[in-house]
Amino acid sequence: MKVVRAEIIAIGDELLYGQIVDTNSHWISKELDLLGVKVVRKTTVGDDRKDILAAFTSAESRADIILITGGLGPTQDDLTKPLMAEYFNCPIVENPAAVDAVTEFFKKRGRDITPLNILQGHLPACCTYVPNEVGTAPGMWFERNGTYWMSMPGVPHEMKKLMTDFVLPKLPTLFPLPIIVHRMVKTVGIGESWLADLIREWENALPKNIRLAYLPSLGHVKLRLTGFGQDKIQIEKDIQAQIDLVLPSIEKYVYGYDSETLETAIGKLLTTNNKTIALAESCSGGYISHLITSISGSSSYFQGAVIPYHNQFKNEILQVKNETLSSFGAVSEETVREMATGVRDLFNADFGLSSSGIAGPNGGTDEKPVGTVWISCAGEGFIETKKLQLTQDRMLNIQLTGVAVLNLLRICILEK
Amino acid sequence: MKVVRAEIIAIGDELLYGQIVDTNSHWISKELDLLGVKVVRKTTVGDDRKDILAAFTSAESRADIILITGGLGPTQDDLTKPLMAEYFNCPIVENPAAVDAVTEFFKKRGRDITPLNILQGHLPACCTYVPNEVGTAPGMWFERNGTYWMSMPGVPHEMKKLMTDFVLPKLPTLFPLPIIVHRMVKTVGIGESWLADLIREWENALPKNIRLAYLPSLGHVKLRLTGFGQDKIQIEKDIQAQIDLVLPSIEKYVYGYDSETLETAIGKLLTTNNKTIALAESCSGGYISHLITSISGSSSYFQGAVIPYHNQFKNEILQVKNETLSSFGAVSEETVREMATGVRDLFNADFGLSSSGIAGPNGGTDEKPVGTVWISCAGEGFIETKKLQLTQDRMLNIQLTGVAVLNLLRICILEK
Numbered sequence: 064m065k066v067v068r069a070e071i072i073a074i075g076d077e078l079l080y081g082q083i084v085d086t087n088s089h090w091i092s093k094e095l096d097l098l099g100v101k102v103v104r105k106t107t108v109g110d111d112r113k114d115i116l117a118a119f120t121s122a123e124s125r126a127d128i129i130l131i132t133g134g135l136g137p138t139q140d141d142l143t144k145p146l147m148a149e150y151f152n153c154p155i156v157e158n159p160a161a162v163d164a165v166t167e168f169f170k171k172r173g174r175d176i177t178p179l180n181i182l183q184g185h186l187p188a189c190c191t192y193v194p195n196e197v198g199t200a201p202g203m204w205f206e207r208n209g210t211y212w213m214s215m216p217g218v219p220h221e222m223k224k225l226m227t228d229f230v231l232p233k234l235p236t237l238f239p240l241p242i243i244v245h246r247m248v249k250t251v252g253i254g255e256s257w258l259a260d261l262i263r264e265w266e267n268a269l270p271k272n273i274r275l276a277y278l279p280s281l282g283h284v285k286l287r288l289t290g291f292g293q294d295k296i297q298i299e300k301d302i303q304a305q306i307d308l309v310l311p312s313i314e315k316y317v318y319g320y321d322s323e324t325l326e327t328a329i330g331k332l333l334t335t336n337n338k339t340i341a342l343a344e345s346c347s348g349g350y351i352s353h354l355i356t357s358i359s360g361s362s363s364y365f366q367g368a369v370i371p372y373h374n375q376f377k378n379e380i381l382q383v384k385n386e387t388l389s390s391f392g393a394v395s396e397e398t399v400r401e402m403a404t405g406v407r408d409l410f411n412a413d414f415g416l417s418s419s420g421i422a423g424p425n426g427g428t429d430e431k432p433v434g435t436v437w438i439s440c441a442g443e444g445f446i447e448t449k450k451l452q453l454t455q456d457r458m459l460n461i462q463l464t465g466v467a468v469l470n471l472l473r474i475c476i477l478e479k
Numbered sequence: 480m481k482v483v484r485a486e487i488i489a490i491g492d493e494l495l496y497g498q499i500v501d502t503n504s505h506w507i508s509k510e511l512d513l514l515g516v517k518v519v520r521k522t523t524v525g526d527d528r529k530d531i532l533a534a535f536t537s538a539e540s541r542a543d544i545i546l547i548t549g550g551l552g553p554t555q556d557d558l559t560k561p562l563m564a565e566y567f568n569c570p571i572v573e574n575p576a577a578v579d580a581v582t583e584f585f586k587k588r589g590r591d592i593t594p595l596n597i598l599q600g601h602l603p604a605c606c607t608y609v610p611n612e613v614g615t616a617p618g619m620w621f622e623r624n625g626t627y628w629m630s631m632p633g634v635p636h637e638m639k640k641l642m643t644d645f646v647l648p649k650l651p652t653l654f655p656l657p658i659i660v661h662r663m664v665k666t667v668g669i670g671e672s673w674l675a676d677l678i679r680e681w682e683n684a685l686p687k688n689i690r691l692a693y694l695p696s697l698g699h700v701k702l703r704l705t706g707f708g709q710d711k712i713q714i715e716k717d718i719q720a721q722i723d724l725v726l727p728s729i730e731k732y733v734y735g736y737d738s739e740t741l742e743t744a745i746g747k748l749l750t751t752n753n754k755t756i757a758l759a760e761s762c763s764g765g766y767i768s769h770l771i772t773s774i775s776g777s778s779s780y781f782q783g784a785v786i787p788y789h790n791q792f793k794n795e796i797l798q799v800k801n802e803t804l805s806s807f808g809a810v811s812e813e814t815v816r817e818m819a820t821g822v823r824d825l826f827n828a829d830f831g832l833s834s835s836g837i838a839g840p841n842g843g844t845d846e847k848p849v850g851t852v853w854i855s856c857a858g859e860g861f862i863e864t865k866k867l868q869l870t871q872d873r874m875l876n877i878q879l880t881g882v883a884v885l886n887l888l889r890i891c892i893l894e895k
Binding site for chain 1: 505771877
């Protein structure tokens with residue numbers, strides 16, 4: 064089956080000057096991907112005649128379907144419509160249905176229509192008019208030499224309505240589309256290249272219809288498996304078989320699948336096991352509590368936290384012994400152990416977690432340089448600790464500490 | 480003066496499948512705009528040899544500077560490096576400095592280097608090696624026929640560091656750039672349209688060489704003044720004169736300028752006034768403490784925090800009276816008052832801050848719908864409280880609570 068290739072062209076100076084984030088292209092990509100249409104390129108150009116025409120020419124040479132957003136307002140800097148007329152070599156003429164629709168749009172809202180707005184109902188003679196029920200700029204559909212074009216407004220909810228009502232249902236009638244299935248296997252606690260080493264043989268032996276991608280992010284690596292074929296159920300089975308095959312090699316790093324995050328995975332683990340947690344965050348300063356409480360329903364397993372930024376409060380609130388603090392310092396295995404047990408007792412939780420470290424950029428010593436972080440997890444009959452040696456800036460060190468603490472908790476729930 | 484034209488090429492299937500939002504291109508656009516470099520096109524292509532080479536060819540025909548992100552990992556699906564070698568027609572050879580750097584990177588982290596990682600130090604012979612201090616994939620700089628190319632990893636913080644340390648300082652040495660001065664006046668606690676009403680006359684009377692933009696973000700509105708001209712000192716003076724003119728109308732909303740954030744501004748205020756704070760965060764769940772402790776040096780004014788997610792701990796740790804909790808509920812003016820004074824006492828701080836509310840999406844009632852949040856600030860001889868009625872999703876409600884608490888603290892420090 065021929066792959067159907069799509070391109071997205073976003074038009075507007077404001078997208079190039081960094082004043083607006085183009086969320087349209089991302090949304091369109093996702094929707095086309097689900098349909099099995101392959102987006103091969105996204106292009107953003109400004110309100111410039113030459114640049115826009117060059118983008119049209121270039122896209123036509125490659126794509127089966129070209130989706131254009133933006134540049135359809137009634138003002139002079141909006142060039143998409145006249146340039147599409149020029150590109151397709153046909154005049155702009157009054158489209159009575161489009162003029163009626165824009166007139167009705169204003170009437171319905173009790174507003175006077177301006178001559179500029181009436182002109183929005185004038186369209187290139189060679190396009191098919193596609194009504195925009197939620198705005199004033201019509202959609203325009205073109206066909207030439209087997210390539211299909213759709214021009215839509217840049218306003219996200221107008222574009223989405225035209226895509227959902229018109230373009231997405233139309234595509235399967237124009238092209239035989241393959242079936243594509245994505246699965247995401249999410250890992251934590253292992254770097255991309257180590258993971259690649261662990262699964263190299265499996266990766267090299269993947270069947271032709273399944274592709275693998277590594278998607279690294281801070282402290283995490285996601286493995287994306289993409290399967291192609293004719294039969295959705297069969298592809299899903301094929302992918303699951305590959306996951307089952309690789310899982311024994313990487314099981315201890317896998318925290319979840321698809322849209323799960325480390326926070327939601329831990330929430331599920333705690334809920335399933337009917338366990339609760341409490342945190343004593345020193346260097347992570349509330350970040351881990353914030354991650355956990357960002358999840359709706361976390362109040363059923365999150366008891367609370369203390370952020371004791373000074374030794375005095377580690378002692379007074381968490382019962383860390385003053386001699387521990389003076390002998391070993393705040394950033395030490397001994398201190399995080401006592402913080403973890405102290406906060407576990409204070410909040411009467413199943414697991415007590417703690418962090419203490421030097422996030423930077425100041426406060427490091429030869430013995431304990433910036434990035435030295437101790438973390439701990441205390442539970443019934445055990446206390447686990449771990450030392451991290453981080454090398455990033457303050458914010459990233461805090462975030463990496465968060466990932467490490469959540470991962471330590473995950474391991475403790477699973478193994479204890 | 481010739482306009483300097485830049486293009487951005489983002490490489491990676493994950494950007495086309497809609498699984499990752501490309502925040503890099505937006506960030507790069509903004510930075511180049513500040514320098515006076517005009518971004519004329521952004522292109523996203525997948526991990527496909529032909530598509531990537533076509534994007535290179537097309538960009539070279541138009542741009543003075545081409546910035547490439549992504550496709551630099553050590554795994555097989557990463558094509559940028561071999562394709563740049565092919566495009567510039569030069570072999571990939573061992574770069575001793577780059578091999579040393581990647582070896583050092585692993586050594587510093589106490590981890591073994593893999594053969595795959597060593598290969599990251601092999602680079603096209605015709606590029607200039609640009610060290611990446613925060614990752615393993617080096618930056619690569621190319622020049623040909625007056626066009627400059629920079630290839631960077633797609634990991635945002637690695638790309639940003641290479642841009643900030645290398646590319647952005649280099650551009651003014653390569654091209655004559657116009658003189659542009661930006662100043663940012665940062666406000667909090669007033670919406671965009673109210674602010675616009677307050678300063679309309681001033682805005683309409685701005686001189687021709689100074690442009691104003693409103694940049695709203697969550698709970699904040701930034702006013703960006705952009706001045707153009709030939710003489711930097713004079714433009715700076717002109718902008719300052721306009722700020723001095725508008726300030727009396729908006730002074731109580733202005734917390735800072737340029738790169739200052741609400742957190743750094745508050746840190747400065749507390750340090751100057753030699754005051755300390757402590758927080759009792761219920762619905763904000765650690766978010767505000769995280770904001771405050773993200774600032775290096777915050778340990779001099781941040782005493783600590785308690786996140787008492789259940790009433791029992793509001794009582795046991797913060798001494799909120801059980802009768803207050805049972806009569807008025809956790810989300811009430813009475814409770815946040817006692818939380819604020821309780822945490823102030825516990826941490827022996829000058830200001831005690833508190834939040835309690837229903838972040839959503841569940842937990843609302845008719846009387847206290849989702850988004851009902853009470854906040855408080857207690858100090859020597861006073862307790863201020865404020866009720867918020869938020870309407871966003873859970874995460875945004877938490878973030879808006881954070882802005883409101885920090886702004887309440889700002890006002891208390893200034894007025895008490």
